[in-house]
Amino acid sequence: MTLAPTLSVEGLSVEFRTRSGMVRALDNVSFSVGKGETIALVGESGSGKSVTAYAVMGILDPAGRVSAGRAMLGTLDLLSAKPAKLAEVRGRDIAMIFQNPRTALNPIRTVGRQIADVLMRHGKVSRRDAPAQAVEMLRAVGITDPARRAKAYPFEMSGGMCQRVMIAIALAAKPALLIADEPTTGLDVTTQAVIMDLINDLATKMGMATIFITHDLALAGQRSARIVVMHAGHVVENAPTAELFAQPRHPYTAELIAATPDSAVSLDKLASIPGSLPDLRRADLPPCRYSERCPRKIGACAQPLPHLDLGGGHIVACWNLVPERHIIAPTVSAA
Amino acid sequence: MTVLLDVAEFSKQFPVGGGPGTWARLKRRFTGGVEKLPKVFAVDDVSFVIDKGETVGLVGESGCGKSTLVRALTRLIDPSAGSIKLDTRELALKPSRVFARDRDRARIQMVFQDAGESVNPRFTGFDTIADPLRRLRKLRGNALKDRVETVASQCGLPLQLLTRFPHQLSGGQRARVGIARAIAVEPELLVLDEPTAALDVSVQVVILQLLQRLKKEFGMSYLFVSHDLSVVRLLCDRVLVMYLGKIVESGPAVEVFEHPLHPYTQALVAAVPRLHENGSERLRLVGEPRSPIDPDPNVCRFYGRCPRGTDACKKTMPALRRFGTRHVACHFAEEFLPQPRIAS
Numbered sequence: 001m002t003l004a005p006t007l008s009v010e011g012l013s014v015e016f017r018t019r020s021g022m023v024r025a026l027d028n029v030s031f032s033v034g035k036g037e038t039i040a041l042v043g044e045s046g047s048g049k050s051v052t053a054y055a056v057m058g059i060l061d062p063a064g065r066v067s068a069g070r071a072m073l074g075t076l077d078l079l080s081a082k083p084a085k086l087a088e089v090r091g092r093d094i095a096m097i098f099q100n101p102r103t104a105l106n107p108i109r110t111v112g113r114q115i116a117d118v119l120m121r122h123g124k125v126s127r128r129d130a131p132a133q134a135v136e137m138l139r140a141v142g143i144t145d146p147a148r149r150a151k152a153y154p155f156e157m158s159g160g161m162c163q164r165v166m167i168a169i170a171l172a173a174k175p176a177l178l179i180a181d182e183p184t185t186g187l188d189v190t191t192q193a194v195i196m197d198l199i200n201d202l203a204t205k206m207g208m209a210t211i212f213i214t215h216d217l218a219l220a221g222q223r224s225a226r227i228v229v230m231h232a233g234h235v236v237e238n239a240p241t242a243e244l245f246a247q248p249r250h251p252y253t254a255e256l257i258a259a260t261p262d263s264a265v266s267l268d269k270l271a272s273i274p275g276s277l278p279d280l281r282r283a284d285l286p287p288c289r290y291s292e293r294c295p296r297k298i299g300a301c302a303q304p305l306p307h308l309d310l311g312g313g314h315i316v317a318c319w320n321l322v323p324e325r326h327i328i329a330p331t332v333s334a335a
Numbered sequence: 336m337t338v339l340l341d342v343a344e345f346s347k348q349f350p351v352g353g354g355p356g357t358w359a360r361l362k363r364r365f366t367g368g369v370e371k372l373p374k375v376f377a378v379d380d381v382s383f384v385i386d387k388g389e390t391v392g393l394v395g396e397s398g399c400g401k402s403t404l405v406r407a408l409t410r411l412i413d414p415s416a417g418s419i420k421l422d423t424r425e426l427a428l429k430p431s432r433v434f435a436r437d438r439d440r441a442r443i444q445m446v447f448q449d450a451g452e453s454v455n456p457r458f459t460g461f462d463t464i465a466d467p468l469r470r471l472r473k474l475r476g477n478a479l480k481d482r483v484e485t486v487a488s489q490c491g492l493p494l495q496l497l498t499r500f501p502h503q504l505s506g507g508q509r510a511r512v513g514i515a516r517a518i519a520v521e522p523e524l525l526v527l528d529e530p531t532a533a534l535d536v537s538v539q540v541v542i543l544q545l546l547q548r549l550k551k552e553f554g555m556s557y558l559f560v561s562h563d564l565s566v567v568r569l570l571c572d573r574v575l576v577m578y579l580g581k582i583v584e585s586g587p588a589v590e591v592f593e594h595p596l597h598p599y600t601q602a603l604v605a606a607v608p609r610l611h612e613n614g615s616e617r618l619r620l621v622g623e624p625r626s627p628i629d630p631d632p633n634v635c636r637f638y639g640r641c642p643r644g645t646d647a648c649k650k651t652m653p654a655l656r657r658f659g660t661r662h663v664a665c666h667f668a669e670e671f672l673p674q675p676r677i678a679s
Contacts (some may be wrong), residue, residue: 038546044535067591144622158623159397188396188562190620193606197619218565218608245610259536261565262610267547273537275504 004074006209007056007094008032009178012069013081014048014055014233019034021281025051025064026233028305033177033226038203038210039242040220042256043230046089046277049213050099053179053228055079057096058086073177092122095170097199101162107153111165112138112150115172122173137168141198160191167198174206181213188282196223213232217260223247226313232277232289234305239314249310249321251296296320338415338422338558340385340408340443340524345417345427345663347403348374351628373629377403379580382655383415385524390550390557392571392588394564394603398624400580402528402562409445409526410434421524441471444522448529450513454501460487461497464515471520482519490515490550491545497597507538511545518549526558531566537573557650568592576600578628585599596663597641619641635666643667 014026026048033039041049054060055134056078057069071078073093078086098104106114115137116130125133131150138146141164154162163183168180180199184192200223203210214220220227220241226242229237229252237250258271275293278285286292291301300319310318350372353537385391394647397400404411408419409557410431417569419427421439430460434440444467447453454463464483468474474482484494492511501509510530517525527546531539543566550557567574576584576599584597595601605618622640630636630650636649647666658672 044537130666161623189606190602191394193608194619194621216608217536218610221610223610256536257610259540260610261536261540261543261563261569262607267569270540270544272540272544280587 005032005034005212006037006069006073008072009052009056010070010324011073012052012071014051014056014060014064015067016061016064018063018281023280024053024233024285029069029230029233029235030307031228031235031238033209033211035176035209036204036207036212037226038200038212038224039226039228040212040224041228041230042220044213044215044218044277046232047230048233049215049230050160051182051233053096053181053211053213057090057094057179058083068243091175092173093175094177094179095175096174097163097166097170097178097180097183099185101159101166102154102327104166105152106164110151110153111157111168115150115165115168118169118172134172135170137172138165139201141165141168141171143168160185160195163187163195164198167195167282171202171206171208173207175208177209177211178203178236179211179213183212184219185214192219210257217256218262233280234289234317235315236290236318237314239316240312243312243314247324249314249316249324250318251294251320251322252290254322255295296322306323337387338384339387339389340383341384341418342408343418343420345381345404345407345419346376346415347400347407347412348373348376348415359438366625370403375627376630377627378386378407379630381577381580381582383575383585385556385558387523388550388554388556390559390571392567392574393558393560393573393577394560394562394567395577396603398579399577404577405445405526405528405558405560409443410440411445414642415525416513422492428535436492440504441520442522443524444517444520445526446530447518449533450509450530451501451506452602453513454509454516454647456501459498459500459629460492460504460512463501463512464497464519467516467520486515486519488612489549490518491541506534508539510534510542514545514549518553521553521556521648523635524556524558526560528560529562530559532561532563532679537568546570562575564592565609574605579624579630581636581664582662583637583664585655590661593658594671594673596658596661596668597637597665598667599637600642601671602642643670 006264009012012026016023016025041052043049055066058078064081069079112131112134115134117233119125119133120127121131135146135150138150143149143161143164184195187195212224224241226237226240227241231252237253244253245257248257255271255273259273261270267271273293276287278292287304288301291297305317306319310316351374380403392400407414409453410426413431414427417427418425421442463481464486465479468479468482487494487497490511492515496504533540534542559567559571571588574588575582578599584591584600591600592604595604602618602620620640625636625639633650633652635653638644638648651663653666655662658668
């Protein structure tokens with residue numbers, strides 16, 4: 001990392017106030033993403049991937065509260081910025097693609113209008129030019145017959161097309177940072193491949209930093225340079241993709257890779273991760289939230305979590321690392 | 336191998352605009368009734384067999400007719416044409432309402448996609464599993480209780496969870512309840528509609544291993560619907576690939592995924608993200624699928640998105656042809672064969 005990162009999240013902690021107690025959803029989450037770099041946040045459901053994105057965007061649920069940490073976008077701390085300043089930054093400098101395009105789009109506005117809105121608000125485009133530019137954006141995301149489609153409402157389009165429209169809206173103001181929260185869940189594999197190609201291509205073309213949130217480790221591996229593995233609100237491992245797959249050092253990462261169907265030759269060889277995420281409302285949460293499921297638990301696990309830097313930007317939060325010899329051999333998969 | 340289920344020339348069409356309402360009714364009256372309405376060809380002329388003890392995978396993108404086919408096989412909806420034979424008994428002619436009380440109802444059971452949505456929220460785990468036993472096996476009292484507890488433990492469901500309601504169970508536990516309900520009446524064919532789609536990888540593995548164990552123990556046949564090809568490859572003996580209501584390719588799962596012959600299967604296999612390789616320069620599908628409403632019977636359904644498509648595909652619909660253990664519906668399947676063989 002030569003340049004200053006586009007976004008750098010440092011020690012982010014988020015709590016949710018609920019009727020049954022305080023849920024400590026995120027605890028000391030740190031990572032950064034550079035210009036033109038794509039990183040992936042990976043983890044099971046409930047691990048805090050989306051909460052991280054929402055906190056950075058400043059769109060946390062009112063019950064949620066950022067209790068510590070900074071998220072620096074250049075010199076601006078997004079977590080302490082005034083709402084008016086945030087509204088200025090959102091859409092212009094950071095944009096987000098949501099999981100379900102159908103619910104995220106406005107159902108009673110044509111898609112062309114929705115793109116034009118962003119252009120007028122953030123892109124310094126006049127009211128007269130906006131519709132034509134919106135059509136151009138639709139063309140850029142590969143929608144056939146964009147002039148006609150611009151007049152369509154979201155319900156008239158397929159899931160894949162709605163997701164393209166979401167991408168067009170997110171990229172309309174040419175943001176420096178794009179957060180894609182499970183952009184292809186619920187789409188077919190063939191459509192997923194096309195949408196991911198599109199996001200990758202546009203990100204490269206515009207030199208955008210991309211944070212890609214997914215639970216699909218294989219997809220993350222294919223699309224990002226660096227993977228941040230999350231478990232129960234902790235970052236357990238943060239490593240360059242190739243290194244993570246060849247040499248996972250955190251027990252959770254190793255189990256996650258072994259549990260992915262693609263890595264196994266037969267079903268019996270597929271590993272399963274015992275237990276489930278701990279209840280984040282508990283007062284006696286252990287320092288390592290994985291320790292209760294962990295096969296490599298030792299006495300040192302009761303101490304506060306370490307953040308070991310193994311060099312090359314490989315950071316692991318574990319006292320008893322998976323030894324370096326323990327390589328999970330890549331299976332020869334047929335094309 | 337003996338054949339358990341034989342599906343022949345099966346079709347299902349849905350009329351478009353046949354809904355309720357005064358306007359729709361008036362329109363139907365003046366345009367010649369439901370028969371004249373345009374139709375969605377959800378499943379069109381599909382034939383296949385499932386052997387005893389076999390696991391067959393059914394893959395295809397959303398909207399290709401997987402669920403319609405599965406619903407018709409489990410006799411939840413009535414087919415428009417074709418036959419469905421269980422052993423030697425023809426089921427297609429029995430209306431689904433009649434079949435619900437039939438003696439063979441217990442022989443075909445289904446595990447639905449989202450276990451949380453497909454169980455009655457006011458039924459406890461016990462009631463959910465007991466329901467088909469009460470209706471189809473007429474079990475009562477202690478016999479019922481014994482059977483429910485046996486099935487629950489076979490599915491790895493702790494007995495103390497049986498008193499809980501669905502919202503008090505985790506995703507994996509709910510999936511187990513759904514499976515226990517389906518196998519309680521000892522079916523011979525179990526249809527699984529994306530049973531693990533809503534689960535995390537760590538839970539998915541456990542459920543898949545459970546399904547494989549149950550199959551070995553009870554010798555059931557599975558029809559496994561999924562769009563996750565890596566799961567299908569692990570679990571299934573044979574695979575059927577559907578595209579817009581047609582079966583475009585079928586054959587042993589390993590062969591189909593290693594040497595896909597149909598261009599659609601090739602694109603599907605290429606689109607699956609894999610852990611240890613980079614998927615940048617891969618085969619990609621362009622455009623949107625053709626409309627399934629009154630499609631031209633002489634045009635290949637894949638024409639327009641197909642990278643190999645020529646004018647011939649616009650003139651004749653390719654038939655499903657046999658290549659050894661495989662069936663492929665493409666004019667150019669020979670080109671993709673590992674070594675040239677003569678089409679039979």
